[in-house]
Each structure stands twice: as structure tokens, then as C-alpha cells.
Amino acid sequence: MSKKIETPQEEVDHMMEGFYRYAGYYLAENMAENLDAMAKEAAETPYPPALDRWFEDYISGLKTMEKQQERRRYITRIGRRAAMVLLAVGCGMAVLVFSVDAFRVNMFNLVTEITERYTSVDFVAQEASEQVMIPEEWQQVYLPAFVPEGYQVADTMSVGDMRILFYRNEFGDEIQFSQSPTGGSFQLDTEDAATQQVFIGQKEGLLVEKEGLRTLLWYDHVHTFYLIGNIDEETIVQMAENIQLEK
Numbered sequence: 001m002s003k004k005i006e007t008p009q010e011e012v013d014h015m016m017e018g019f020y021r022y023a024g025y026y027l028a029e030n031m032a033e034n035l036d037a038m039a040k041e042a043a044e045t046p047y048p049p050a051l052d053r054w055f056e057d058y059i060s061g062l063k064t065m066e067k068q069q070e071r072r073r074y075i076t077r078i079g080r081r082a083a084m085v086l087l088a089v090g091c092g093m094a095v096l097v098f099s100v101d102a103f104r105v106n107m108f109n110l111v112t113e114i115t116e117r118y119t120s121v122d123f124v125a126q127e128a129s130e131q132v133m134i135p136e137e138w139q140q141v142y143l144p145a146f147v148p149e150g151y152q153v154a155d156t157m158s159v160g161d162m163r164i165l166f167y168r169n170e171f172g173d174e175i176q177f178s179q180s181p182t183g184g185s186f187q188l189d190t191e192d193a194a195t196q197q198v199f200i201g202q203k204e205g206l207l208v209e210k211e212g213l214r215t216l217l218w219y220d221h222v223h224t225f226y227l228i229g230n231i232d233e234e235t236i237v238q239m240a241e242n243i244q245l246e247k
Helices: 008-044 049-082 233-241
Strands: 102-105 108-114 119-125 132-135 142-144 152-159 162-168 174-181 194-200 203-210 213-219 223-229 243-245
Touching: 142 174, 194 213, 194 233, 203 233, 213 233, 223 233, 233 243
Parallel strands: none
Antiparallel strands: 102 132, 108 119, 142 243, 152 162, 162 174, 174 223, 194 203, 203 213, 213 223
16 A cells, blocks of 8 residues: 655644644653642741641631530520520620629539438539639529539520520530529420429429420529429429529
């Protein structure tokens, strides 16, 4: 077979194609070498301490935001399940109040010793490092004289005239205790829930249990109280029966 004879233009195109391949290969090699050199230089370049501090502060800020978002999700879930969705208070603004200038409140853990004939019950004071600081501006504050073993106050919140304390144990389980002036309005989610009337001392109360979460609401003609948590009926009632005026 005879070889096809290329025209002058085809010969030029063929030559240019080879040239482009040659130039592209060496251009790619040169770029790769430059990138390797830049990567090596970047790895060997010391970063200023200020950049490290900025990055640490940035990460700390992200963690703080994550904790705040988790708190909002928890409150939303409690509100949806436990029924504290509408609270009528006389004040039109809600202000979060956290511990600043405060006084110490003695907390007690309930310690039981079960024997064959009886159960010994002792109230053991927590260490000073476990004591909570209550906001100085809070007046007429009632607190449980004991909490279940392992729980301590982890946070406080103020919503108008309402005072809320969050007790938490090392596993993240939480109990909410709140007090507010009698006269507000509470709505309790009792759909598919077990409800019963209870007495805290001589005061009438309502106990609601739904999906393991218990809500106890009662009042003393001056204040309305509630407790919310994944704790048994005996414990939540015992906490309510040991509410004491601390300030």
C-alpha cells in the first residue's frame, strides 16, 4: 500500500501537535515542581503565636455556641413533652440571669442504706466546690433541701418573675425546679399521659407522667412550683416536700 502524502498544511498541523504535547509535558512538570516547593515552604514556615491564640479562641467560641444550641434544643424538647409551653407572666420581657454576685446555698444529697429490717436515710452536705451560686438579685428563693444523689445545680435562669434552677448529674440527666408568683398560667400536656392528684404537705398538686418524664406542679397560695425530670414518683414528691425558703 502506498503511504498517504500529507499536504503542507497537514504537515504543519502535525508538527504543531507534537510541539504542543512537548510544551504541555514540561509545563506540567514545572508546575508540579513549583507546587511541591510551595508545600515544603509552607510546612517549614513557623506560624505566629497570635494565630494559634486566635484559632483557640475561635474553637472555644464554636464550642460555646454548640452548648447554647444544645440548651435551646433541650428546653424546646422539655417544653414540647412536659407542657410548659405557655407561661403568662406580668412582665413583658424575658431576661436570662446567670450567677454573678451571689451567696452560697447548702445542698444535701440523700444517702440511703438498705438493711433487712429498715432503710437508713441520711442527708449529707456536698463539698464547697459543689455548692451553687444563686444570683444576688433573687428574692424569696425556695430550694429543695435535698436532691437525688449525684445531682447538683448546674445552671440558673430568670424569666420575668420566674426562677428556674437546673440540676444535673455526671450522666447529663437533668431536673428542673421552678418557682413563680401564684397567678400565672401553665398548660400541661396531658394527652396520653398518666395524671394524678397529690398533696405536698397540705397543698394540692398535680403529677403528670408521660414517656418516663414526670412533671409535678403545686402551689402554696403565694408561689407556684414545678419539678420536671426523668425521676421516679417517690423522689420527685420527696424533693417537693423538702422545699425551703433560703433567702
